[in-house]
Amino acid sequence: MTIRYTFGGDEFIFVEISEDMSLEAFFKGTAITRELQRRKVDGVTEICPSNASYQVRYDPDVIEPDTLLALLRQIEVEVADATELDIATRIVEVPVLYNDPWTHETLMRFRERHQDPASTDLEYAARINGKKDIEDFIAAHSDSPWFVSMVGFVAGLPFMFQMVERARQLQVPKYLRPRTDTPRLTVGHGGCFGCIYSVRGAGGYQMFGVTPAPIFDPAQRLDYLRDFMVFFRPGDIVKFKPIDRDTYDKAVAAVDAGTFSLRVRDVNFSLGAFMRDPEAYNRSLIEVLNAD
Structure with missing residues (x-):
């Protein structure tokens, strides 16, 4: 499952976990967005999970886009085994x-x-x-x-x-x-x-x-x-x-x-x-x- 990251203008990062909907893709996105929410990252203003993707809105005056992208990639690695998420x-x-x-x-x-x-x-x-x-x-x-x-x-x-x-x-x-x-x-x-x-x-x-x-x-x-x-x-x-x-x-x-x-x-x-x-x-x- 290869995750694709895309910047949307100056305030959004869109993350496509899979082109196909599956429970595995949903749980992967759930695990990532829950962990991001738990960390209460300064500058992250909205987290919007979807079927097999999610989107994050951020304030570029508070957090650098590349810094947030690196954080999302790090969380992706940390929750690699989302199949064990209950x-x-x-x-x-x-x-x-x-x-x-x-x-x-x-x-x-x-x-x-x-x-x-x-x-x-x-x-x-x-x-x-x-x-x-x-x-x-x-x-x-x-x-x-x-x-x-x-x-x-x-x-x-x-x-x-x-x-x-x-x-x-x-x-x-x-x-x-x-x-x-x-x-x-x-x-x-x-x-x-x-x-x-x-x-x-x-x-x-x-x-x-x-x-x-x-x-x-x-x-x-x-x-x-x-x-x-x-x-x-x-x-x-x-x-x-x-x-x-x-x-x-x-x-x-x-x-x-x-x-x-x-x-x-x-x-x-x-x-x-x-x-x-x-x-x-x-x-x-x-x-x-x-x-x-």
């Missing part, structure tokens, strides 16, 4: 109404921007991933956990990386041209990343369903949003749960009443243990989620 995080169960009427109506309005105008997003995703039908694809999408590698683009939107061997990861290209509309709380997918659209707006990811669970709320009405208006954090683990329309409607009513909550469990995630046996490790995570 993080304290959360696993969250997110209910999803797959193949819902709202994303279906939206995707039908934008078929001319899609690779396959004759099919729906779910039908297309199932076909190009070698699944026998939509139900088979939904099972592949919801059976294994997803790792939140970044939150951004719009407030509260999580980018999620499927926690399975690379050969089993679902891959779906984005629309040929972005839509001008996407329903709020759409569960989408583009490339190797899943996401949840925290607000209504433009977007180019394939649309698979909707969740009733708000993940961004400035009013912070629900219990899991009381600490912060943005729910997800990098390092969170998501387990999607398929639900039917009746369950979805009841959840929406609970959201309106302010009584809806998510199933959330604290967990320690070990990249090394996951890499040694992903399926067994995922089962252990799901057992933690389902424990009373």
Whole structure:
């Protein structure tokens, strides 16, 4: 894994850990940025980790660019074995109404921007991933956990990386041209990343369903949003749960009443243990989620 460093103007260093997203690249960036944050370096004003990269903003009147670059290279060497990094995080169960009427109506309005105008997003995703039908694809999408590698683009939107061997990861290209509309709380997918659209707006990811669970709320009405208006954090683990329309409607009513909550469990995630046996490790995570 060769790391590439690039200066951005007079105040930024952009660090690309890998051209491909992987949990190893994410953990490498996490280890470096956590150590940089721990050192409280004078002149470093912002540290922004991403999927397989990170960016540092600095004050050139306080720290020389080459000095900061040398420090980042030094930290890179010191955290070379990021596979042994453990993080304290959360696993969250997110209910999803797959193949819902709202994303279906939206995707039908934008078929001319899609690779396959004759099919729906779910039908297309199932076909190009070698699944026998939509139900088979939904099972592949919801059976294994997803790792939140970044939150951004719009407030509260999580980018999620499927926690399975690379050969089993679902891959779906984005629309040929972005839509001008996407329903709020759409569960989408583009490339190797899943996401949840925290607000209504433009977007180019394939649309698979909707969740009733708000993940961004400035009013912070629900219990899991009381600490912060943005729910997800990098390092969170998501387990999607398929639900039917009746369950979805009841959840929406609970959201309106302010009584809806998510199933959330604290967990320690070990990249090394996951890499040694992903399926067994995922089962252990799901057992933690389902424990009373």
